[in-house]
Amino acid sequence: MIVTPSRSELWSTGEQVCQQFELGKIRQLEALSHQGYSNFNARLETGLGTYVLRRYTEQPEERITHELRLIDWLYTQGLPVVPPLRDSKGRARSTPNRDYPSPWVVFPFVDGEQPVPLPAIAHTMGGLAARVHQLPERPRGIQDCENLLSVRSTLTIAQSLRETGTSSARRFLHLIELLTPEVENSSLPTGLIHGDLFPDNTIFREDNLIAVLDWEEACIDHYLFDLAMAMHGFCYIDEEWCPDLARNFLAGYETGRSLEPDERESLPLFLRWTPLAMAGWHLRRHSITPDRRQAGRIHQLLQRAETIFDCEY
Incomplete structure (x- = not known):
């Protein structure tokens, strides 16, 4: 089940993520209009670009590691995937809230649209x-x-x-x-x-x-x-x-x-x-x-x- 953070929690998370990944200051941060059934996603705009913040609310640690490594590998194979950002220590995860340890991962925002059936x-x-x-x-x-x-x-x-x-x-x-x-x-x-x-x-x-x-x-x-x-x-x-x-x-x-x-x-x-x-x-x-x-x-x-x-x- 998706756990939607409060506005203050989301903003605090965004600030810590920006600091960890050196993304500059927040210009805009809001939940994406369409959410799935498992993870929470938000759009982050800073002075350096636009990103998607994802909080994994259900996946175990090993499954998250598997997905992130797989995306990196698929990228080397020429597949159209979006690898996660990594900080100066090579980490892709951020856990700003110790009371709610579900990790956040940052992906570059890709502009486009969901396809229609053609x-x-x-x-x-x-x-x-x-x-x-x-x-x-x-x-x-x-x-x-x-x-x-x-x-x-x-x-x-x-x-x-x-x-x-x-x-x-x-x-x-x-x-x-x-x-x-x-x-x-x-x-x-x-x-x-x-x-x-x-x-x-x-x-x-x-x-x-x-x-x-x-x-x-x-x-x-x-x-x-x-x-x-x-x-x-x-x-x-x-x-x-x-x-x-x-x-x-x-x-x-x-x-x-x-x-x-x-x-x-x-x-x-x-x-x-x-x-x-x-x-x-x-x-x-x-x-x-x-x-x-x-x-x-x-x-x-x-x-x-x-x-x-x-x-x-």
Whole structure:
């Protein structure tokens, strides 16, 4: 759950961050209008530039270290990522408030916009996914990070929801029983995946991809998981599945990596499993702290998981 700092706490944090990273004096500091479900983000303007301050509110220390090292490594591989700033001692983290030790990390602010669903955008993102899946090596430590939406994690969530009794939980558990046997038995190619390739984790400028953000879910898993997840981000318009966008996404992907026959056959299954796994993640959080926005997202994801996808492209 996001913990939003008070105005005075945010300003105090900004001053200490500016001092640690030698960013000059604050001109403006405010929370970003769009926040995710886990981390708090603010825009910082100083005399030296514009930055994003991120407070990690849920990730354990080792997971944060993994993400920051991975971003640095991806940058050396030519991927459009935004490495964190580091201070004179090489540190990327700042912990200004000892009473609330969640770390803050500073990233350069990248100007641009969240993309709209267009064939060219879908094609570009398919190509980006293939670039990630075709990287020549795996960075150190990535093997230790499990997909937070893995079958094992999702089944653990399902077990915790069996006594919940809500209609959403019942729909989720029914789909778990239906889809899990097929997903568990899949032996498809694996490698580095982003894990959360959605429009709000990308920045475009004039239809050109400028940056891919938020690598905290990156791990080793089936490429098809990443592919299906990204298609849910870039192949829908107003909650309607768009075959033309899907065709363009897959065409872009296969400019860099060809799908194996088993992957092509299993794609409809993973297009149902990925929103189901996301729904489970949201259901667990919603069962602890009910939230209207999250309830709407759960309903949306379960509807997608109930869809039978035609992927004869």
